[in-house]
Amino acid sequence: MGFLAGKRAVVVGLASNRSIAWGIAQALKNQGAELAFNYQTEKLQGRVEKMAAELGSDIVLPLDVSDDGQIETFFSGIAKRWDGFDILIHSVAYAPADQLEGRYVDAVSREGFRIAHDISSYSFTALGNAARPQMQGRPASMLTLSYLGAVRALPSYNVMGLAKASLEANMRFMAYDLGPEGIRVNAISAGPIRTLAASGIKGMRQMLEKVEETAPLKRNVTIDDVGNAAAFLSSDLAAGVTGQVLYVDAGYSIVGMQLD
Numbered sequence: 001m002g003f004l005a006g007k008r009a010v011v012v013g014l015a016s017n018r019s020i021a022w023g024i025a026q027a028l029k030n031q032g033a034e035l036a037f038n039y040q041t042e043k044l045q046g047r048v049e050k051m052a053a054e055l056g057s058d059i060v061l062p063l064d065v066s067d068d069g070q071i072e073t074f075f076s077g078i079a080k081r082w083d084g085f086d087i088l089i090h091s092v093a094y095a096p097a098d099q100l101e102g103r104y105v106d107a108v109s110r111e112g113f114r115i116a117h118d119i120s121s122y123s124f125t126a127l128g129n130a131a132r133p134q135m136q137g138r139p140a141s142m143l144t145l146s147y148l149g150a151v152r153a154l155p156s157y158n159v160m161g162l163a164k165a166s167l168e169a170n171m172r173f174m175a176y177d178l179g180p181e182g183i184r185v186n187a188i189s190a191g192p193i194r195t196l197a198a199s200g201i202k203g204m205r206q207m208l209e210k211v212e213e214t215a216p217l218k219r220n221v222t223i224d225d226v227g228n229a230a231a232f233l234s235s236d237l238a239a240g241v242t243g244q245v246l247y248v249d250a251g252y253s254i255v256g257m258q259l260d
């Protein structure tokens with residue numbers, strides 16, 4: 001029996017078999033959880049349905065997190081299948097491509113800032129609030145994904161860093177308010193991973209090489225590394241943990257200096 005036996009999880013943000021959401025879904029399934037998924041666009045529906053089926057799930061509903069109406073319809077759809085659930089995974093981020101190249105001060109715009117914060121931070125609150133009624137009366141957990149750019153300046157991540165800083169603060173305020181309802185809220189700050197979203201990013205290869213050489217574990221992290229940490233945080237093994245950012249980054253973020 002896995003440590004998530006009897007738990008039900010809603011996973012938002014599955015797009016391909018390289019998605020962090022896929023690593024998390026597999027790890028949750030391995031520990032005995034039942035799963036439900038969203039797909040963002042009709043183009044993704046077939047692919048997400050197929051991946052869901054591989055994990056024994058036939059709960060796959062449309063949801064674009066920028067649309068309050070779709071959020072409401074999505075959780076009504078979940079309520080038709082489940083009389084409640086225990087785990088919410090938020091693995092969604094977006095900034096317009098022009099925001100993620102060049103210098104921050106040159107690239108940032110009012111609209112780029114707005115979209116990045118709306119999709120990458122506010123959507124966690126929107127999903128959390130819509131999920132809350134179905135998470136009452138049980139030890140429940142919400143989890144989001146962050147990145148080092150929330151707390152350090154680095155090349156090209158630009159306004160996404162501000163959005164992740166907002167997301168981390170958002171996570172803490174949600175943890176503060178939802179703790180009394182028995183809901184824990186945490187984040188994983190993952191090291192860079194070559195996902196579909198990351199495939200268009202210039203300099204990704206260089207960044208992965210830099211992590212390999214710098215991180216104490218001398219390697220990059222995988223979606224399985226992130227998935228297993230997510231399974232722990234989502235489980236009652238982490239019953240005393242809320243409001244935290246757990247770094248799953250092969251130790252990269254603790255290095256202050258290296259000498260050769």
Ligand code: 0WE
Nearest residue numbers: 093094095096097100147156157192197198201
């Ligand atoms: O949070 C992210 C990336 C999220 C992301 C990716 C894209 C690519 C396609 C958000 N918006 C978009 N918009 C697009 O049009 N990561 C942690 C991965 C990532 O993205 C970077 C990185 C790293 C690491 C962008 C620049 C520099 C480093």
